[in-house]
Amino acid sequence: MTLIKLFWSFFQIGLFSIGGGMAAMPLIQNQVVNMHQWLTLTEFTDLITIAEMTPGPIAINSATFVGIRIAGIPGAIIATIGCILPSCAIVSLLAWLYFKYKELTLVQGILSGLRPTIVALIASAGLSIFILAVWGEGGFSMNPQAINLVSVLLFSSALFILRKWKPNPIFVMLGSGIIGGAIYLII
Template sequence: MIYIKIFWSFFQIGLFSFGGGYASMPLIQNQIVDLHGWLSMKEFADVITVSQMTPGPIAINSATFVGLRVAGVLGAVVATAGCILPSCIIIMILSTLYYRYRGLSMIQGILKGLRPAVIALVLSAGLSLCQASFGLERQDLLRFHSIDYASIVIFTFALIGLRRYKANPIFIMLLSGLVGMLVFS
């Protein structure tokens, strides 16, 4: 049954999404694109884009969008519940344990060891999204005709605006969307 598959997929994502939304993107991609084929990589990139633009955590927004796309409103509710439930259970258990044992050096060591793994997950997700956004599928890396140069230019100007000029991210998103609408329509 599709609802059980959706719930179980997003339960796993919620269970193993350490480090927040960006770190969960490879897990979401694995479940909805690679494993189940519910969305293509381009559709996945669109879901992530919309999930970032809407209020709320990326994983939960993605669960809602994917559930809606795959199985309607009930699918959205089931996917969202599957994504949220593990976090609720885990945070109740961990908060109790953390407040009881927070002074132990072993706990601090575990937390320090998780940080590099979270950075690797975020970097992996970013690279996958860049490939999808720029038309660089894995098999096409050396074929320059498949590269979407307009997307690369928009990305470059957005990155410069954000990093060098400290532009407001909302302004950058709106401007990029407007430029994209003009270029790609």
């Protein structure tokens, strides 16, 4: 019975948590702390911390953690499956619809209209990260002293290396992280 409750609780969370992992936190809290009382509020705050620290989506990490706490390994598996099943079903349905109707003019028009929006969203996220790296938490400033020279040099070097020699970006990020970490330890 506990495994069924775990599955159903995290199925509901996976189905209704639109907007990312942090949007799922109130739903998880309601199911885990308020309705079923599987965790106390203190344990739930610890759960959020652990779920954010570990790699992967926070909702899935939370499902796995709660599942293992309540019913061991089978609970972790059942809760995780319950959390991801709605997304898998919805994406599979959308993929089926796309492949069935991709030749329709209306579908092509919708996708053509979405492309600039997606590019703008990605550019906006990239610009936000760039501003945070160069000017810090204070945001864009005309004051030259507010610029983080180490970040600018690392960014410029990484961009140059990527454009000139086209290596694997993961190696460039790893190298930038090592060099940046060493520089920040020294200064």
